[in-house]
Amino acid sequence: MVSNLIKLENVWKIYQMGDVQVPALKGIDLEVKKGEFLAIAGVSGSGKSTMMNLIGCLDLPSKGKIFLGGDDIASFRESKLAQIRGQKIGFVFQQFNLIPTLTALENVMLPLEFQDVDTSTARKKALEILNLVGLGDRVHHLPSQLSGGQQQRVAISRALSVDPEIILADEPTGNLDSKTGEFIMDVLNKIHRKDSKTIIIVTHDFYLVKRAERVVFLKDGQVERIEHNHKEQGGEFA
Amino acid sequence: MRFNKSLKLAVNILVHSKLRSWLTIIGIVIGIAAVVAIVSIGAGMQQNVESRLGGLGADIITISPGGGRASAGFRGGHGGGMPGTTATAATAENLTKKDVLVLQSVGGIEYIQGTVSGRGEMYYLGEKATISIDGVDPLVWKEMTTSELESGRLLGPSDYNVVVVGSRVAKDTFKQPLTLNRMITLEEKAFKVVGILKESGGFGGDDNKIIMPIKAARDTLEDVGSDEFDSITLKVANTDDVDQIMEEADKKLMISRHLTERGKDFSIRSAKSTQETMSDITQTMTLFLGAIAAVSLLVGAVGIANTMFTSVLEKTKEIGIMKSIGAKNSDIMMIFLLNSAIVGLVGGLLGICLGTGIASLLPLLGMRMMGMGREGMTTAVTPSLLFFALLISIGIGMAAGVIPAYRASKLKPVDALRYE
Numbered sequence: 001m002v003s004n005l006i007k008l009e010n011v012w013k014i015y016q017m018g019d020v021q022v023p024a025l026k027g028i029d030l031e032v033k034k035g036e037f038l039a040i041a042g043v044s045g046s047g048k049s050t051m052m053n054l055i056g057c058l059d060l061p062s063k064g065k066i067f068l069g070g071d072d073i074a075s076f077r078e079s080k081l082a083q084i085r086g087q088k089i090g091f092v093f094q095q096f097n098l099i100p101t102l103t104a105l106e107n108v109m110l111p112l113e114f115q116d117v118d119t120s121t122a123r124k125k126a127l128e129i130l131n132l133v134g135l136g137d138r139v140h141h142l143p144s145q146l147s148g149g150q151q152q153r154v155a156i157s158r159a160l161s162v163d164p165e166i167i168l169a170d171e172p173t174g175n176l177d178s179k180t181g182e183f184i185m186d187v188l189n190k191i192h193r194k195d196s197k198t199i200i201i202v203t204h205d206f207y208l209v210k211r212a213e214r215v216v217f218l219k220d221g222q223v224e225r226i227e228h229n230h231k232e233q234g235g236e237f238a
Numbered sequence: 239m240r241f242n243k244s245l246k247l248a249v250n251i252l253v254h255s256k257l258r259s260w261l262t263i264i265g266i267v268i269g270i271a272a273v274v275a276i277v278s279i280g281a282g283m284q285q286n287v288e289s290r291l292g293g294l295g296a297d298i299i300t301i302s303p304g305g306g307r308a309s310a311g312f313r314g315g316h317g318g319g320m321p322g323t324t325a326t327a328a329t330a331e332n333l334t335k336k337d338v339l340v341l342q343s344v345g346g347i348e349y350i351q352g353t354v355s356g357r358g359e360m361y362y363l364g365e366k367a368t369i370s371i372d373g374v375d376p377l378v379w380k381e382m383t384t385s386e387l388e389s390g391r392l393l394g395p396s397d398y399n400v401v402v403v404g405s406r407v408a409k410d411t412f413k414q415p416l417t418l419n420r421m422i423t424l425e426e427k428a429f430k431v432v433g434i435l436k437e438s439g440g441f442g443g444d445d446n447k448i449i450m451p452i453k454a455a456r457d458t459l460e461d462v463g464s465d466e467f468d469s470i471t472l473k474v475a476n477t478d479d480v481d482q483i484m485e486e487a488d489k490k491l492m493i494s495r496h497l498t499e500r501g502k503d504f505s506i507r508s509a510k511s512t513q514e515t516m517s518d519i520t521q522t523m524t525l526f527l528g529a530i531a532a533v534s535l536l537v538g539a540v541g542i543a544n545t546m547f548t549s550v551l552e553k554t555k556e557i558g559i560m561k562s563i564g565a566k567n568s569d570i571m572m573i574f575l576l577n578s579a580i581v582g583l584v585g586g587l588l589g590i591c592l593g594t595g596i597a598s599l600l601p602l603l604g605m606r607m608m609g610m611g612r613e614g615m616t617t618a619v620t621p622s623l624l625f626f627a628l629l630i631s632i633g634i635g636m637a638a639g640v641i642p643a644y645r646a647s648k649l650k651p652v653d654a655l656r657y658e
Binding site: 053056058059078079082083085086087090091093097098099100101102110111113114115116119158159162 | 239240243250251253254555556558559560561562563564565566567568569650651652655
């Protein structure tokens with residue numbers, strides 16, 4: 001758990017809005033260790049979603065370097081980035097982002113199919129994960145036939161299907177009531193502990209923040225402060 | 239991503255697509271149906287032409303006065319047509335007995351017949367009609383004609399004031415049908431009907447003619463010299479030699495008539511070459527009509543492209559999602575390209591069904607086309623036509639889908655995800 005899985009070096013992201021350049025991130029430096037449970041917190045507009053997109057290889061930085069497992073992703077082509085997204089990263093979105101015309105099972109199988117896993121293996125794996133999150137009896141339902149909490153569990157299953165190193169969750173409980181949100185966080189926590197996966201959640205919810213091991217507070221595109229929660233080790237709160 | 243998975247997703251998009259996609263498909267359906275129907279009409283016409291001209295006998299060569307491609311075409315077997323009224327007759331010399339003698343020196347010919355032909359006024363039971371008349375050598379004609387007798391007899395060597403009548407002249411021209419042994423008046427001469435021919439249906443058949451001994455024809459028709467012919471017909475012994483004999487006959491006639499290629503005043507053609515000409519004509523017509531039908535296909539293609547652009551826009555978020563979970567640009571491209579190919583395929587299949595339906599209904603409507611005889615139009619839907627129609631519709635689908643699919647594949651994942 002000592003090696004740095006993710007490393008950001010002086011990362012800038014500047015958006016061009018007409019003639020004006022709007023910096024969303026201004027020289028971020030950050031290291032994330034393998035197996036860490038990290039929260040990125042900040043008010044809206046602080047740059048946290050931009051940061052998640054960069055770590056998730058959905059976007060490239062304007063300046064600076066982002067290392068994933070030692071490789072600078074800024075130098076990668078789109079097909080290589082797609083491969084990293086497909087193999088190393090699992091996304092969980094606030095809007096769940098399931099494909100509405102595919103069933104729960106098909107949604108969970110989809111990332112595996114993009115990785116050319118054969119259908120029977122993909123199916124087996126997807127069913128296994130859906131059972132794990134308690135949706136074994138809902139596998140043939142379309143997203144529209146599932147509740148928000150169930151949809152998010154499908155989304156988490158989808159993120160887990162390729163057995164990624166990193167789970168990136170963008171406001172995973174933002175669209176759920178507190179009780180369901182709690183349940184989703186329990187699921188994420190379980191994944192973190194049991195499979196020692198690196199989990200990064202992006203949130204402005206201070207309750208969620210407390211469940212992470214380390215919190216990076218962003219403000220105006222810069223790291224404002226970093227706090228350590230020692231809840232897991234001794235329940236000590238920062 | 240594997241092909242079958244891309245196909246599954248592409249089908250999924252189509253199945254869940256809105257009415258709009260089906261409207262797009264209708265565009266292709268109509269286009270393909272029009273092409274299939276029109277080409278099948280063309281193919282039917284061609285088959286028709288071939289079968290009817292085939293009746294002329296592949297072993298017949300016809301020589302008629304007039305240069306190049308002039309008068310011999312449609313009248314086929316007995317060439318010429320209307321001496322004195324055709325432009326060629328005025329400028330070109332008619333064929334003569336000398337030409338027949340020259341042709342007799344060409345090897346491989348079984349029979350030679352000189353024919354005079356023209357049009358004459360015919361009276362029958364107080365009615366008047368203008369009819370084509372052929373004067374033939376009774377002995378040779380008996381051997382060469384492809385017409386069959388319905389009743390009576392063919393002409394005999396000692397006949398003079400007798401005629402054999404084509405079926406349409408007998409049945410359709412006058413209120414009262416002509417029957418055997420009736421007397422008719424042609425150009426103020428009386429003739430007896432001794433034979434009535436069966437309907438042949440084709441071009442160059444004898445359906446609309448009256449046939450009489452050549453001696454009588456020379457005395458009856460105007461403007462026919464005593465040793466002139468309006469056409470000379472050769473029957474070759476072996477069908478395979480037709481081309482070669484045509485060439486030789488052509489050469490010998492040129493020499494005997496002291497002609498150069500430019501001043502050529504006769505034309506020579508076989509049933510085969512007439513058939514080829516006719517095929518050319520029907521083919522050109524089919525092509526022309528097909529091109530018009532193709533315009534509707536083009537409109538259909540634009541429709542697909544339009545729908546695909548909208549579809550890509552609609553699916554932007556899903557494209558973003560798929561990219562975030564590992565879809566490569568090529569995966570997205572494949573999914574959308576297959577989607578438009580399937581639109582083409584479905585449209586093509588439905589279009590083929592509709593087109594085949596139309597093609598099979600058309601003959602029932604009893605439409606007649608360009609002298610196809612008395613039967614209605616025929617259509618022919620061949621497997622290769624269906625195959626190509628399907629191939630074209632899929633091709634059009636894909637061609638129309640290429641740009642939208644490429645655009646979809648190039649969407650930046652982060653932008654696509656943000657799209658609402």
